[in-house]
Amino acid sequence: MNLExxxxxxxxxxxxxxxxxxxxxxxxxxxxxxPLDPASMKIVDGNVSEQAQLVLSHLKAILEDSGLTMAxxxxxxxxxxxxxxxxxxxxxxxxxxxxxxxxPARQAFEVARLPLDAKLEIxxxxxxxxx
Numbered sequence: 001m002n003l004e005x006x007x008x009x010x011x012x013x014x015x016x017x018x019x020x021x022x023x024x025x026x027x028x029x030x031x032x033x034x035p036l037d038p039a040s041m042k043i044v045d046g047n048v049s050e051q052a053q054l055v056l057s058h059l060k061a062i063l064e065d066s067g068l069t070m071a072x073x074x075x076x077x078x079x080x081x082x083x084x085x086x087x088x089x090x091x092x093x094x095x096x097x098x099x100x101x102x103x104p105a106r107q108a109f110e111v112a113r114l115p116l117d118a119k120l121e122i123x124x125x126x127x128x129x130x131x
Contacts, residue, residue, distance in 0.1 A: 030059055
């Protein structure tokens with residue numbers, strides 16, 4: 001098995017024993033991102049829309065530094081501390097994907113608790129173009 005860990009300073013470092021992302025073949029598995037400031041490693045203040053903007057910016061940075069774009073995302077998972085935040089997060093989420101491209105498959109869940117008591121966490125799987 002040929003696994004390759006990837007990392008960018010433009011997104012928070014892992015807060016546990018895991019990688020920001022793992023490349024396996026033509027797929028990139030990006031770990032869940034929460035609204036951490038990469039410099040301070042603290043949750044940023046702000047409403048859930050502002051935090052969603054930051055989380056998705058982290059995902060985008062990891063993808064870009066791995067040679068991909070949001071158009072390469074094939075699946076996302078959205079974890080919410082409160083399902084009442086779904087619309088606000090969804091509105092921000094939609095701005096990160098070109099309306100002409102197919103949207104990734106997605107799951108969204110309300111969960112009891114997230115790391116560092118974050119309001120949301122988003123992970124994704126992306127695919128490298130065929131050579």
